Amino acid sequence: MRTTCPYCGVGCQVEPEIQGGRILRVLAPDIPPNHGALCVKGRFGLDFPFSGKRLLYPMVREDRRQAFRRVSWDEALDYTASQLLAVLKRRGPEAIAIFPSAKTTNEEVYLTQKLARALLSTNHVDHCSRLCHSSSTVALSRSLGGASMTNPIEDIWKTDLFLVVGSNTTETHPVIGAMIKKRVRQGAGLIVVDPRYTGMAEAATLWLRVRPGTDLFLLNAMARHILEEGLWDQGYVEERTEGFAEWRASLEPYTLEEAERITSVEKEKIALAARLYATTKRAGAYWAMGVTQHTKGTATAQALVNLALLTGKVGKEGAGLNPLRGQNNVQGAGDMGALPDVFPGYLKVSDQAARKRFEALWGVELNPEPGLRMTEVFEGIPKVEAIYLIGEDPVTSEPYQDHLKAKLKALPFLVVQDILENETTPFAHVVLPAASFLEKDGTFTNTDRRVQRIRKLLDPPGEARPDWWIVQELGKRLARALGRPWALYPGPEAIWEEVRRAIPEMMGGITYRRLEGEGVRWPCPHEDHPGEAVLFRERFNTPSGKARFFPVHFTPPAETPSEEYPFTLSTGRVLFHWHGGTLSRNSQLKEAYPELKVEVNPKDAQRLGIGDGEVIQVVSRRGRIQARAWVTERTPEGVVYAPFHFAEAPANRLTLNALDPFSRIPEYKVSAVRLEKLD
Amino acid sequence: MRLKVNGQEVEVQEGTLLLEITDPPHLCYHPHTETRGLCRLCLVEVNGRLLPACATQAQEGMEVRTDTEDLRTLRKTLLEWLALFTDLSLAPGLQGLLEAYGAHPGRWGRVPETRKEREPIRDNPFFLRDYAKCINCRRCVDACGEGIMGVWALTLEGRGLLAHPTTPLDRPLPETPCVFCGNCIQVCPTGALRPLSMEV
Secondary structure (H helix, E strand, O other): OOEEOOOEOOOOEEEEEEEOOEEEEEEOOOOOOOOOOOOHHHHHOOOHHHOOOEOOOOEEOOOOOOOOEEOOHHHHHHHHHHHHHHHHHHHOHHHEEEEOOOOOOHHHHHHHHHHHHHHOOOOOEOOHHHHOOHHHHHHHHHHHOOOOOOOOHHHHHHOOEEEEEOOOHHHHOHHHHHHHHHHHHOOOEEEEEOOOOOHHHHHOOEEEOOOOOOHHHHHHHHHHHHHHOOOOOHHHHHHHEEOHHHHHHHOOOOOHHHHHHHHOOOHHHHHHHHHHHHHOOOEEEEEOHHHHOOOOHHHHHHHHHHHHHHOOOOOOOOOOEEEOOOEOOHHHHHHOOOEOOEOHHHOEOOOHHHHHHHHHHHOOOOOOOOOOOHHHHHHOOOOOOEEEEEOOOHHHHOOOHHHHHHHHHOOOEEEEEEOEOOOOHHHOOEEEEEOOHHHOOEEEEOOOOEEEEEOOOOOOOOOOEOHHHHHHHHHHHHHHHHOOOOOOOOOHHHHHHHHHHHOHHHHOOOOOOHHHOOOEEOOOOOOOOOOOOOOOOOOOOOOOOOEEOOOOOOOOOOOOOOOOOOEEEEEEOOOOOOOOOOOHHHOHHHHOOOOOEEEEOHHHHHHHOOOOOOEEEEEEOOEEEEEEEEEOOOOOOOEEEEEOOOOOOOHHHOOOOOEOOOOOOEOOOOEEEEEEEOO | OEEEEOOEEEEOOOOOEHHHHOOOOOOOOOOOOOOOOOOOOOEEEEOOEEEEHHHOEOOOOOEEEOOOHHHHHHHHHHHHHHHHHOOOOOOHHHHHHHHHOOOOHHHHOOOOOOHHHOOOEOOOOOEEEOHHHOOOOOHHHHHHHHHOOOOOOOEEEOOHHHOEEEOHHHOOHHHOOOOOOOHHHHHOOOOOEEEHHHOO
């Protein structure tokens, strides 16, 4: 039976064959988005639901000094409800935060944020895209009035030039990476902006090896050069944008000469990249964490948006602005309102008309104050007294791990709802065992806005239950105590029907019946609508219908190398693993990449006398980890690269929690470290 | 454009492959890998000449025959040779074809040394390469290279009866650019490439 891969945002369709409690093999059907192709994670990494680390029974402890005791679902849910209600009564809604997950279904995210908003009156609702594309979301929303890929994945076949910035596409979105590479073999150009020699850089027609954290300068310099050469799309800028004059003036300092000095990329290369991007009609920009995970993540994403508007690339086939979303349902989690400032459909919590819509639908009065973002919630402990985590492992994924652990220890009440034991479970008071993607029905929305079905192929093990069931049962108890209404749903489809009614302009035409075939892209307002492929063809989703330029300026990273910490550490992922490693390291994938390897440039290795494969220590101002050195040209001189998947050697013990002022994303991509030999 | 297939008038769009409008048996052709014209099983008679249906575009006025006595004999022989040199035990589709064409590999006698004697290669945590079952269709090579992934971890080596796809210089897969996407497994028609999870 067909379902949707639970790893990245590509949303590949998979057909796992299950026999005798294990996966025999995984094939892929010949339908979008992957048309039969898969990557190693989808092909060989789907067996984590069979892991011995599955959480099987609800567990409770009143105090962290006690051991967990196994309890019935009734007891676990009653206890959770009573604790949340006690915090609500004592400290008000501001003291409670709930994080739905970008790994759960749309239906589950919708229900979870509804529980937070309609029952607990809190807007402290957020999810892990805070740590990945929140910078893109801010930049795209304020400029275009929408924060998703503007173009469909299929447009890759119509694209003549790819501008890929800060995305290790062949390892993090391998199926899209392979498509882009194939299109390049057919003759399209590929400009890659990345400090590392990734698979994309290898395939590039032009590789700009920027110094980490300087791509904003490069992008602004490209824009300035395009203006200087008169290669911009004057008609488009006049008709479809605003704020141009002010922005243009702001580019004054970004000369090619200065860009070369700051980014260390030769100015001729920057000029060539600018000319190619401006003069190729079907040129699409793609980017990921290399852009967003900086203290100037929003500014850098904005520089890309400005560049695309200047050259008239948005609203056209084979072009556009395409942030590659990380988690399988990170697009859907945002669409369903797992964000502190918006309801489902990105309707603003502070907007009265939007609030009225949801007040009428849910039959309650709603809190008009936007909530705290995830990174702020953790900082807000112990003022924030209760956190309900679904499918998140902040101990692995948040920066500056030791600081985060101290915060969690000071948190009076933590609920962890997940499928597998992870690094955060030991901090919980209540553990609620959830069903995996193989064990429930629902929908995920992939990176290009395609809503796709997941299907129940197995019964959950032990007493694990689907997240929607758990949230619904908890809601029942909270509603009873608060005297508030709380609808009950027989299953995920009934929840989806409410989503269709809540945001008809976006999801109205998408029914489970239609999704039996291939997925349907939003916006899809009615059942005869095919779903929109390219956004903003005629107008942008802003009040004026025009896109807006915003001036953005280069600032150096929060922490720069010093004598004591002479290297720049960049963190990220590898092909064989997924984020905190909870899934991939409990699957067949662990054998292919069993332990942390830190990339060190050969020149640096030689200077420090570090041999390939030697175990070393990586030390920052915040902590140290042990790792095997991988001496490779992939990383430039002065830079070391560490994947963050390994709980026993967590790269996030080293990173700092300096945040972007707009998106509050941490600066994972730049921190200062030194390397020590073990003696 | 119009053409005749087995005496029947057919109207098709320009660029249509004969394989899309006829139904001869075929092995190497796969829409994702763009492999074509190798196995010769899909040969059809076009204006009296034999051409592979998977690599021939329809043209105005063609007269195509897909099931003549000569074609049946040719396919029968091709299938017998496949069965002589390879272990088709995990290829139920091919076994069905052998039966349908009345193929009897035994009439050629025993073949001295073939790929059939090869031991499966296990050099990675995910899948094995069992070249005793390989029929040289090259789909895996194309899926790995030009067709899908663009990593070229697989290539063709050897001549004649010993020809088979393998890694460049026969290196273990982890020492090649292989990304273990398993797209080679998905397109393999005979189980020569199969996940270790299928081994009990």
